[in-house]
Structure formats: C-alpha cells, structure tokens
Amino acid sequence: MGVASRRKAEELILEGRVVVNGKTAVLGMKADPERDHIRVDGKLLRGSEPKVYIILNKPPGVLTTLEDTEGRPTVQQLLGKLRFRVYPVGRLDFNSEGLLLLTNDGDLAYRIIHPSHKIPKTYLVKIKGVIEEKDLSKLRKGIRLDDGMTAPAKIKRVRAPRAEKNSWLEVTIYEGRKRQIRRMFERVGHTVLKLKRIRIDGLGLGELKTGQWRYLDEVEVKKLKKGLKM
Structure with missing residues (x-):
C-alpha cells in the first residue's frame, strides 16, 4: 500500500481504517495507488498519474456508476475506454440528467461532495x-x-x-x-x-449536448480549484 509493511497494512484493513474508491477495504481486495482512490485514516495516498477532469452531460436512464451487475446503461459506456480510471463526483440518480464531473483527483472530489465545503x-x-x-x-x-x-x-x-x-x-x-x-x-x-x-459552483454545461463529454481545460480546472479553495 505504500504506507506500511504487509502485516501493518493488514492490521489497518482489519481495523476498518482503509477505504478504496469509497468502500471500506477487506483483506484480499486488490488496489493500486496509481489507479485507485485509497484513503488511510481519511488521508489520500497519492499516485503519480496525471490528474484528469471530465465533464459529462448525463442522459436520463443511465447509472452514475462504472459498472452494473444487472447490465443497465452506465456512464462508463458513454466514456468508452480511457487511459486513466476516473470516478463520478457525487451522484445523479438513474432518471436525472445533466452535469456530472468525473476525475481521479480525490481531494477535489471530496471538497465538492462534502457538505462542510458548501459547494x-x-x-x-x-x-x-x-x-x-x-x-x-x-x-x-x-x-x-x-x-x-x-x-x-x-x-x-x-x-x-x-x-x-x-x-x-x-x-x-x-x-x-x-x-x-x-x-x-x-x-x-x-x-x-x-x-x-x-x-x-461556476462550472456549467455550456454547449455540451446530452450524452457528450469532454476534458476540462486548464483554465476551467484552475477556476474550479479556486472556488474550492485548493
């Protein structure tokens, strides 16, 4: 895990102190700091991959998740194959639509989601x-x-x-x-x-049509981070 020996890592997992992609880790779970969001005692382990920020105009009738055991449409199918794994920031329920952010920047996602930041x-x-x-x-x-x-x-x-x-x-x-x-x-x-x-916050859909997505540009990312006080 990059923060402890194997034995210590197992102890942290058994104590429920490790969270992978928003879920409490269990022994045997595979995780890669370069691809997954891993938190130990709430602290994000940083990988070396570049941060990616995507804006998607989600259609209704699509799940805000990367996979579904029941075979329903997901946002992953709209994105296709990407070089880096990204995760939805917050949720839009199945029948809702509109702006959805996806990123591998765990700190930014946390600030948007957590109500204490009042975004x-x-x-x-x-x-x-x-x-x-x-x-x-x-x-x-x-x-x-x-x-x-x-x-x-x-x-x-x-x-x-x-x-x-x-x-x-x-x-x-x-x-x-x-x-x-x-x-x-x-x-x-x-x-x-x-x-x-x-x-x-200050980020809108603009001319992005339903079902379409794009990467945020550098100016948009800086503006978003400024609003989040990062």
Whole structure:
C-alpha cells in the first residue's frame, strides 16, 4: 500500500481504517495507488498519474456508476475506454440528467461532495402542479426529511408556457443527499417530473449536448480549484 509493511497494512484493513474508491477495504481486495482512490485514516495516498477532469452531460436512464451487475446503461459506456480510471463526483440518480464531473483527483472530489465545503450545485427542476409561495419558502429555509433537516436552498421560478400546469424552478443546494431534491418537493406535495443539474459552483454545461463529454481545460480546472479553495 505504500504506507506500511504487509502485516501493518493488514492490521489497518482489519481495523476498518482503509477505504478504496469509497468502500471500506477487506483483506484480499486488490488496489493500486496509481489507479485507485485509497484513503488511510481519511488521508489520500497519492499516485503519480496525471490528474484528469471530465465533464459529462448525463442522459436520463443511465447509472452514475462504472459498472452494473444487472447490465443497465452506465456512464462508463458513454466514456468508452480511457487511459486513466476516473470516478463520478457525487451522484445523479438513474432518471436525472445533466452535469456530472468525473476525475481521479480525490481531494477535489471530496471538497465538492462534502457538505462542510458548501459547494453550490444548481438544478433545473420541473414539478407536477403549480407550487405555492409558502411551500417555496419552507424549502428555501430548510425542511425536515427522514434523514434530518436540509440546509437552506436558493429557489427561483423559471417562466414556463402559460398553458402548462406544472412549475419550472431553478434550485441551488449546498449538500448532496440521496434523491434530495426529489424528496424535498415530495415533502410539500409535488412530484419531480424532470431534474437536470446545470452547474457545479461556476462550472456549467455550456454547449455540451446530452450524452457528450469532454476534458476540462486548464483554465476551467484552475477556476474550479479556486472556488474550492485548493
């Protein structure tokens, strides 16, 4: 593992202090610091491979994972074969779409995901029915879900065709719980019909079409890191 003898490494694993690609390591698990995200007591082991940053416009009906035992479509299939292994930063559920970052930079991924850094993620949301202002106020202040109170959110209405009997909203949250936005609106009686992430901090989709991806350029990476205070 690069930080200890084999015996010491086994002790660390048995004590649950080693995490590989977000999962607690077990004896016999294979991992390579050059390709995998390995943390010991929360500290990332650094490999020598160059850091790679990819932005993908995820379509609905695709899993935010690299493989699936049930054979469902994954983002890995959209990326094809890459020279370096990258991992999704956070999640977009199966039916959601939009901006997804993938990288082998564990520090950057951690800063985006962890709620203590309060990185804004902005979504375009279509909900069933016309939501009342009092319910928007509740969501903006924070609302209690099964896993606790949500942090305050920014929500503004987006103008929709007059004939449409649904609501379009732009929602910015600063945490990333599982199905958080869908659960927030369900809590006030509205079903989410469409959910698309359009920005992470200052990084937007731009002209990237659904299903397409590209590498971030040096300027974009520097701007992203500046926002993350790296």
